[in-house]
Amino acid sequence: MFTLLSFTPFQPTPGLAFWSLVIFLIFLYLMKKYAVGPITEALSNRETEIANALDQAKRAREEMSNLKSENEKLLAQAREERSKMLQEAKDIKGQIIAEAKEKAKEEANKIVSNAMTDIENQKKIAITEVKNELGALAISIAEKVIKKELKGNAEQEAFVNTLVKDIHLN
Amino acid sequence: MKYKVSYIILFILSFNFVVFSQEQKLESDSIEKVQATSHESTYGHADGTHDAAAHDGHDAHAKYDPAATAIHHISDANVYTILDFVTIPLPMILYAPDKGWDFFSSSKFHSGHHEDGHSAYNGYVLHHGSVHRVTDAGFPTQGEAEISGFTHKTETIEGKDKDIFYAIHNGKEYRLDARSTLDGGVLGGGITSFYDFSLTKNVVSMILVSLFLIYVFSSAAKAYANNKDKAPKGMQNVVETIFTFIRDEVAIPFIGKDKYKKFLPLLMSIFFFILGLNLFGQIPFLGGINATGNLAVTMTLALIVFFVVNFNGKKDYWQHIFWMPNVPVFVKPLLAAVEIMGLFIKPLTLMLRLAGNISAGHIAILSFVGLIFIFGDSGASTGGGVIGTALAIPLTLFMMCIEIIVAFVQSFVFTILTASYIGAAIEEHHHADHHPAEHH
Numbered sequence A: 001m002f003t004l005l006s007f008t009p010f011q012p013t014p015g016l017a018f019w020s021l022v023i024f025l026i027f028l029y030l031m032k033k034y035a036v037g038p039i040t041e042a043l044s045n046r047e048t049e050i051a052n053a054l055d056q057a058k059r060a061r062e063e064m065s066n067l068k069s070e071n072e073k074l075l076a077q078a079r080e081e082r083s084k085m086l087q088e089a090k091d092i093k094g095q096i097i098a099e100a101k102e103k104a105k106e107e108a109n110k111i112v113s114n115a116m117t118d119i120e121n122q123k124k125i126a127i128t129e130v131k132n133e134l135g136a137l138a139i140s141i142a143e144k145v146i147k148k149e150l151k152g153n154a155e156q157e158a159f160v161n162t163l164v165k166d167i168h169l170n
Numbered sequence B: 001m002k003y004k005v006s007y008i009i010l011f012i013l014s015f016n017f018v019v020f021s022q023e024q025k026l027e028s029d030s031i032e033k034v035q036a037t038s039h040e041s042t043y044g045h046a047d048g049t050h051d052a053a054a055h056d057g058h059d060a061h062a063k064y065d066p067a068a069t070a071i072h073h074i075s076d077a078n079v080y081t082i083l084d085f086v087t088i089p090l091p092m093i094l095y096a097p098d099k100g101w102d103f104f105s106s107s108k109f110h111s112g113h114h115e116d117g118h119s120a121y122n123g124y125v126l127h128h129g130s131v132h133r134v135t136d137a138g139f140p141t142q143g144e145a146e147i148s149g150f151t152h153k154t155e156t157i158e159g160k161d162k163d164i165f166y167a168i169h170n171g172k173e174y175r176l177d178a179r180s181t182l183d184g185g186v187l188g189g190g191i192t193s194f195y196d197f198s199l200t201k202n203v204v205s206m207i208l209v210s211l212f213l214i215y216v217f218s219s220a221a222k223a224y225a226n227n228k229d230k231a232p233k234g235m236q237n238v239v240e241t242i243f244t245f246i247r248d249e250v251a252i253p254f255i256g257k258d259k260y261k262k263f264l265p266l267l268m269s270i271f272f273f274i275l276g277l278n279l280f281g282q283i284p285f286l287g288g289i290n291a292t293g294n295l296a297v298t299m300t301l302a303l304i305v306f307f308v309v310n311f312n313g314k315k316d317y318w319q320h321i322f323w324m325p326n327v328p329v330f331v332k333p334l335l336a337a338v339e340i341m342g343l344f345i346k347p348l349t350l351m352l353r354l355a356g357n358i359s360a361g362h363i364a365i366l367s368f369v370g371l372i373f374i375f376g377d378s379g380a381s382t383g384g385g386v387i388g389t390a391l392a393i394p395l396t397l398f399m400m401c402i403e404i405i406v407a408f409v410q411s412f413v414f415t416i417l418t419a420s421y422i423g424a425a426i427e428e429h430h431h432a433d434h435h436p437a438e439h440h
Helices: A014-149 A154-169 B002-047 B066-074 B201-226 B235-255 B260-282 B295-311 B315-322 B329-375 B382-426 B434-438
Strands: B079-082 B086-089 B091-096 B100-105 B119-121 B124-127 B130-133 B144-146 B149-157 B160-169 B172-175
Touching: A014 B201, A014 B235, A014 B260, A014 B295, B066 B329, B079 B201, B091 B130, B124 B160, B201 B235, B201 B260, B235 B260, B235 B382, B260 B295, B260 B329, B260 B382, B295 B329, B295 B382, B315 B329, B315 B382, B329 B382
Parallel strands: none
Antiparallel strands: B079 B086, B091 B100, B119 B124, B119 B144, B124 B130, B149 B160, B160 B172
């Protein structure tokens, strides 16, 4: 048993302890300077970069959705505007039609009244002409009649002359 | 995949047979030595005293001893052995207050199979993989000296039985001073006369693993700079997966989003240092190192955690330790005692848990490999060896899979506990409901 115990693993030796301390401290220093430090930095840099990239992607997605909703809003607005314009056009059309109708009516009335006065005038002219014709006819008839009756009657001839005189005065 | 598994099985098979044949050869060596020393041992036991129970260093292997083999393999060593063929000597750095510094290669010990040096150098010898100093008069303190063997006696010092080792030089026994340990001899080592700062197998493996991790991480960090704003690829991906796991599942939940960055390098270093060493130790043939299963290493890590936690402790943390709010006054000192103990028990459990788990895994694998020699009757029965091998392969494979999980789990547990201790220390409560209770 004593023989076994006298072997090194169970009896810490100062040499090995000293060297392991020295080696470990140098190892620690080198690891800190050349490995753990740079690797930690690189890893955290990469992690922040990835996080940033993810953030950016998220923001872009949000922006996209914002744009989309904005587009929809614009589209709805456009649609609304269009219907408004259509309505307006419709209104204007009605107005124009109404106005036109009125104007047409007015014009028609005017034409009708003009025609009326024209007709009246023509009527008057016609009547006058008819009167004149009738007068002439009557005269001619009367002439014939008178010509027939007045062949031997001086008195009658005198009477007719007075009558003719009367007509001229008329 | 299918082919890979069969390659691994083949590898383990060949490894087992290599070790098998090595052990057989060794055993024939040691049998002779046992015969040479046996009369001394029997004399000691028959006499009823312990002081003459001397053994040769090698005779423990006359009969295959699975426990000793396992412990030997999980121990630190002064040579880096790959597959029992390649033995790389490592530098020895020793200091004795009365002698000064000594620097030399561990090859000077001419160590044998189980790391018992065949030579002493400058008054130091290698025994059971550890350096001992010989201060007895007459032992050469400079240059090489031949060691013909080691003996060990159980002596009673101050009412305690202690194993004292002796090196045999020129036919005379010289007492070995205890190993250089940090426990001050509490665990049976005894106070010694020198300090061992050698670059051992564990130290070398820690340096290798650290360099590898630094290379992987710095190249991953560079990939971030070169490959900016792009998906990670290759090694960067592997690193990032574990990195973000530790950051998001350990550091942030326990320490908080505002302060975790300050402690992240420590947590990452602890996690990858432990994980790297755990996994490196699991690779067969590459020395089978057991750094994270060594109390000296885990103690250092636990101490670092202890200091980081307590130097960062906020007012609330100390208040909860010394004068717990919201409890009756007579409970407060009781809780304070418990909390103060907890202050030290926390790093102690960190230290023991990691070392225990990793060492246990190594011991389990070595025990399964050891089945080959137990069934093979230490090389006497080839048929038994074959049965043992057939048994050992699936069990070892299974254990190795478990060990890979354990390697990850233990490094994760160490890290998450460190994070939770730090989190508890720096937490600042905003509990208005506590203050009226304090005025009771």
